[in-house]
Amino acid sequence: MSNGGTLRIQQLTVGPLEENCWLLADPESGKAILVDPGDEADRLLAAVDASGCTLEAIWLTHAHFDHVGAIASIVRARAVPVWLHPLDLPLYGAAASSAARWGLQVETPTGPTEELVDGATVTLGRFTFDVWHVPGHAPGHVAFIGHGLCVSGDLLFAGSIGRTDLPLCDPRAMQDSLMRITTLDDGTRVLPGHGVTTTIGQERLSNPFLRGVARPIGAQSRR
Numbered sequence: 001m002s003n004g005g006t007l008r009i010q011q012l013t014v015g016p017l018e019e020n021c022w023l024l025a026d027p028e029s030g031k032a033i034l035v036d037p038g039d040e041a042d043r044l045l046a047a048v049d050a051s052g053c054t055l056e057a058i059w060l061t062h063a064h065f066d067h068v069g070a071i072a073s074i075v076r077a078r079a080v081p082v083w084l085h086p087l088d089l090p091l092y093g094a095a096a097s098s099a100a101r102w103g104l105q106v107e108t109p110t111g112p113t114e115e116l117v118d119g120a121t122v123t124l125g126r127f128t129f130d131v132w133h134v135p136g137h138a139p140g141h142v143a144f145i146g147h148g149l150c151v152s153g154d155l156l157f158a159g160s161i162g163r164t165d166l167p168l169c170d171p172r173a174m175q176d177s178l179m180r181i182t183t184l185d186d187g188t189r190v191l192p193g194h195g196v197t198t199t200i201g202q203e204r205l206s207n208p209f210l211r212g213v214a215r216p217i218g219a220q221s222r223r
């Protein structure tokens with residue numbers, strides 16, 4: 001791991017579902033990426049510009065509409081690649097119709113242009129992150145792991161987990177993905193798709209789904 005300079009992290013909570021878009025910037029290389037730009041494209045682009053860095057890519061933890069709603073506008077303004085696990089393509093293509101069922105308007109996202117797969121890495125300037133495929137909340141859900149961070153999307157929240165009762169959810173896979181995420185060091189900082197940041201250690205102590213006292217909806221019958 002390179003030293004000198006730090007990764008800058010900004011939480012931008014957007015849209016009616018209060019989704020967290022994460023702006024990660026490496027000032028030394030002048031590069032930035034957005035994870036899950038769900039809404040409020042103008043505000044997200046203003047934040048990128050304020051960072052002094054150039055937007056290089058969009059990384060997606062998964063393709064629910066509240067995580068992809070700003071992509072069409074952003075890609076129109078900055079022609080950046082969009083990274084998604086291919087198993088989430090059905091959700092990606094259905095973003096507009098899914099939002100409509102909530103009475104919300106979302107523009108169909110353009111792309112994706114790049115495939116995320118388990119075990120691959122993605123790079124922001126001098127910082128490389130591992131891609132973990134952690135299905136359950138969504139079939140192609142991934143987490144970005146590295147530099148003491150876990151960008152967890154809707155896998156893990158402070159005190160809770162993502163829903164497993166939506167179309168294409170897999171509660172048993174969710175249970176396995178949660179087990180896997182607990183193998184991270186306690187000090188790993190979790191940047192979730194909704195709500196406040198936490199750590200793996202804090203969640204291991206207090207999150208009922210990691211302590212084994214609660215299971216994802218639909219996974220109760222697992223043995």
Ligand SMILES: [Zn+2]
Nearest residue numbers: 062064137154
């Ligand atoms: Zn979701």
Ligand SMILES: [Zn+2]
Nearest residue numbers: 064066154193
């Ligand atoms: Zn979400």
